[in-house]
Amino acid sequence: MASYLDTYYTRTLRTVEPRAALTGSLQADVCVVGAGMAGITTALELLRRGRSVILLEAQRVSWGASGRNGGVVSPGYSTSFERIAQRVGVEDAKSIYRMSIEGVDIVADNIRQVGIEEAHPVPGVLRVSRHENTVDMQAQQAWLANEFQYDVRFKTHEEIREWLVSDKYRHALYNERGFHFHPLNYARALVAEVERLGGQVFEDSEVLSLDCSSAVKRLKTSRGTVAARDVVFTCGGYTGNVVPQLARSYLPISTYMLVTEPAPDLIGTAIRTRASVGDSRRASDYYRLVDDGERILWGGMITTRKSEPDRLAELLRRRMVDTYPQLSALKVDLSWSGRMSYARHLMPLIGRLHTGVWYCMGFGGHGMNTTAVGGRLIAQGITNETDRYRLFAPFGLEWNGGPAGTAAVQLTYWYYQLMDFMRERAA
Template sequence: MDGYADTYYARTLSEAGAHPALSGAHEADVAVVGGGLAGLTAALELAKAGRSVVVLEAERIGWGASGRNGGFVGPGYATSHAHITRMVGRDNAQHLHRLSIEGAQIVENNISSLGFADQKLVHGKLSVLRYHDPDGLARRRDLMEKEFGYRLDLMSTEEVRTVLKSSKYYQALHDPAAFHFHPLNYSRSLAKALESLGARVFERSRVVATDFDSAEKVIRTSDGELRARDVVLACGGYTDNLVPRLRRSILPIATYVLLTESAPDQIAEAVRTPKAISDNRRAGDYYRLVDDGARLLWGGRITTRTSEPRRLAEMMRQTMVSTYPQLKGVRVETAWSGLMAYARHLMPLIGRMQPGIWYAYGFGGHGMNTTAIGGKVVAEAILGKTDRYRLFEPFGLAWNGGPFGTAAVQLTYWTYQAMDLARERRSARAA
């Protein structure tokens, strides 16, 4: 796959041309370390403002979670609005949620304004309950309308089961503004747009040393050196120990995705909507039709260590079949994993570490919108336009707890799974 993991997205890339590795001495106004969506969005905003920008990617553009995810774009964060409100208060929580809405709009606007011909958007996302709670969903719908003017449609159990032929599902909220698309094509399109604005993009250019103590920052790779006034660090779940403080603030969490074989008739018996679907469980299932309904792309499960994707894929296939017995016998064609960066507080890590050193990472499995807003607010700060990045300051670079933090995450996940299962069983008994 030319340096990419064997994913559906790598198999269906519209263009896979490589960018050169950094060689020799270079200078720029801003150096961006990390060729994922946060770094690319920051670079694009800076390049559009006339700054000279260099992007350094250790592997390939979009190689990490940015190019391996489910491709869902909609507002929100990895934690709930209620939890954010408890942490920072109502007013700041509202500002942060509006930023998350803006992040989704940034992605859609980029596709429209930059003429990304290889992007096909499919609008609509269903967030489905696996237990009976229409009143709770109605309250959520009303809150989003009242506080943000954001429309969500409540679907009854009958309406849900008309398009999702599963007895596991009850009510749902439909977000007509959310959409799904091909994230790796989008990542590579951003890089292409950057180059058209005069920015330089380098792949296979892992940073091996830095000097951030002077006004002019120095970044070194194995074959080159880059000097810049500002540096944006955006390495996501693959952040290494080059900047120990950043690495100690995240927990790399593995998630898994499978792609079924082509089985259009069987899949049509189960899933009868082109919209994106996710359930309400913590680290629950998310899936969508691809290849015009011929295949199903299905994601879910998290672990604190990377396991062999095929083994986890079989577990996910069993979950898929338990949800849709119609899919029994449908084989897994390929499966892959990727690392997401979670902070202990489950909010993105966006801010300034010291003069001239900025960071945007830790998007925790809800990155398609938050990478966009993270990149934008960091770029705005560098340009002196706004200080909106300060909305994320209350969350900060908290220590991840080391091995104890990893164990706590896994135990928390298992606890949520047990709670979800108990609630589903109660609902099934009451039906």
């Protein structure tokens, strides 16, 4: 497997200039810890509301999952609406789902307003089913239209086969408002906008300690300190032990991606749409064409290990060929992994730990929309604009279960794979 820093996105990155590490003593209204999508958006939303912001990153901007993901922006969360409603009630669940739609619009608006052409947004998100699921999909289509005025199109087996030449797919929902893009170019362009608005961004600046003994919080790195009335932790799967309660509240999950060699004619025998594709299995695959259709970017599989052998790239390629046998000769050019963070309840961790200390993390594989709205909610909370962030309080910072919790996640994933397999065989 390639170096952790070597991904399709780093190879096609528009700007690569590093930022200095924090030195000396600085102060700001708010210090945001973690320059992934959630941290960058939080900083931007705060600056737009007139707050001064310092953004600290232990590695490089969007070095983690934010800059190495599938790049798909669509509504929803990693758990179902029904499970959300079980915890918060139907009406609050509807409000929470509307926020996921708002998150999609935030990303689209940022691309448009900031002029991030290098994000290369491409409209269209397909959710395909590998078993007979017509009734449920059409019910989902009607529910989205009636409850949220959000229109998606149901596509029959014959219609979907015009786009995806595979015997695996039965039908799909097509979302024209969703899109896919280059997440790392987007993130770095937003950081440039943060700096243009007066925010200060520092890389190689891991926070080593936090002093909350007074109204002004003090954060220490190896070479500097920051004083701020509010601190926001947005570290995701790389959250350290500076705030133990946050470290114990998520499970680090690794996912895998590959990009193929350029072969537009061969790829065109299988995939004939520029929309992104994700299947409805719990243990799903997701993929899209990149480089104007010359390559496939394909993702899937999760493990709870921090690293995996090179054979995982071949296992992921086999999943692609299982879906499209005509691509058996297509070679992998590059593969990589990324670490996401999941809470046990599968919902984002958004809220206030105590006065002046906030968190926005744990987006569980659905972060392109939820990081955006999460950053806005925290900014609104800090500026007393709204307290919408409180809608996520019922999910809370549940203990991750330690090693047993990690093992349970892996076993659950294997169980989902088995159930997906059995359901397809029965279809």
